[in-house]
Amino acid sequence: EAQVTQNPRYLITVTGKKLTVTCSQNMNHEYMSWYRQDPGLGLRQIYYSMNVEVTDKGDVPEGYKVSRKEKRNFPLILESPSPNQTSLYFCASSPGTGGPSRYTFGSGTRLTVV
Amino acid sequence: GQQVMQIPQYQHVQEGEDFTTYCNSSTTLSNIQWYKQRPGGHPVFLIQLVKSGEVKKQKRLTFQFGEAKKNSSLHITATQTTDVGTYFCAGPPDSWGKLQFGAGTQVVVTP
Numbered sequence: 740e741a742q743v744t745q746n747p748r749y750l751i752t753v754t755g756k757k758l759t760v761t762c763s764q765n766m767n768h769e770y771m772s773w774y775r776q777d778p779g780l781g782l783r784q785i786y787y788s789m790n791v792e793v794t795d796k797g798d799v800p801e802g803y804k805v806s807r808k809e810k811r812n813f814p815l816i817l818e819s820p821s822p823n824q825t826s827l828y829f830c831a832s833s834p835g836t837g838g839p840s841r842y843t844f845g846s847g848t849r850l851t852v853v
Numbered sequence: 854g855q856q857v858m859q860i861p862q863y864q865h866v867q868e869g870e871d872f873t874t875y876c877n878s879s880t881t882l883s884n885i886q887w888y889k890q891r892p893g894g895h896p897v898f899l900i901q902l903v904k905s906g907e908v909k910k911q912k913r914l915t916f917q918f919g920e921a922k923k924n925s926s927l928h929i930t931a932t933q934t935t936d937v938g939t940y941f942c943a944g945p946p947d948s949w950g951k952l953q954f955g956a957g958t959q960v961v962v963t964p
Contacts, residue, residue: 770950781956782896782941789950797951829895833950840946841886844895 741766745830745845752820752852760815760848762830768843769835771813772797773805775826782829788813789835820852857885857944859955866932867963874958876925876942883945885925886952887916891938934962 743764752758764771772787774797784797788807802824804816813832817824830845858877866872876885884903888896900909902918902925909916913936915928929936939959943952 772951782954784951787949787951795949831896833946833952835950840884840950840952841898841901842888842896842943842952844897847895 741843743830743832743843743845745828745848748846748848750848750850752850754821754852755819758817758820758850760817760828760830760850762813762815762845763811764813764830764832764843765811766832766834766843767810768832769810770833771807772831772842773803773813773815774829774831775799776829777826785815785828817850820850822852824850825852826850856953857882857942857955859942859958861958862956864958864960865963866936866960868932868934870932871928871930872932872960873926873928874940874960876927876955878923878944881922882925883922885918885945886943887925887927888941888943888954889938890941890957894938896941929960932960932962934964936960937962 746761769790773785774782776782783799785803786805788794791810794805828848831842833842860875886901887899890896900916905922906920907918913930917926939957941957942955946952
């Protein structure tokens, strides 16, 4: 089944403790992206990647890092999480340039930083 | 990506009634997409409209792309509790592949 897999689904952590949210897609998509969703603010893009080793900042990149060493994986790293990063996070992928632009989203990761 | 504005932000609907949500842009869009996010779920692609004046139907959902390709609408007839969720529109991706999502219309259905 074509899908984007995020882990974990729920995470509670303490301020300053480094964490990684994993994202993997099995559709050979070139484009991958991370979004955060907060009440009243919609979907805001954190980082995106157009292909392996090509990443760039989205609208709200502060406090986050990403890497794209393989086409299928696009982990989101919070080096020193803070309470304002408590949010619902989604990974999404699409075929990229030259293909249909529809996004496939992962199931989401609800992160709480205390 | 091209900015899209969605109205209304919230919509309370009595079960069985119809409602419409709108997506507007100040510039011409080459295409527009619609997504649905159920409560506690993730956004799921519904449809893409490409042609001027295009109308597509999915059961009780009717999607329309304006003649000028600057607006789109989603009309739901005979609303059911399964229609609960947030509906997002998105303009075409920019040169980097980024979709610009609207803020969404949150739909609550009262039995």
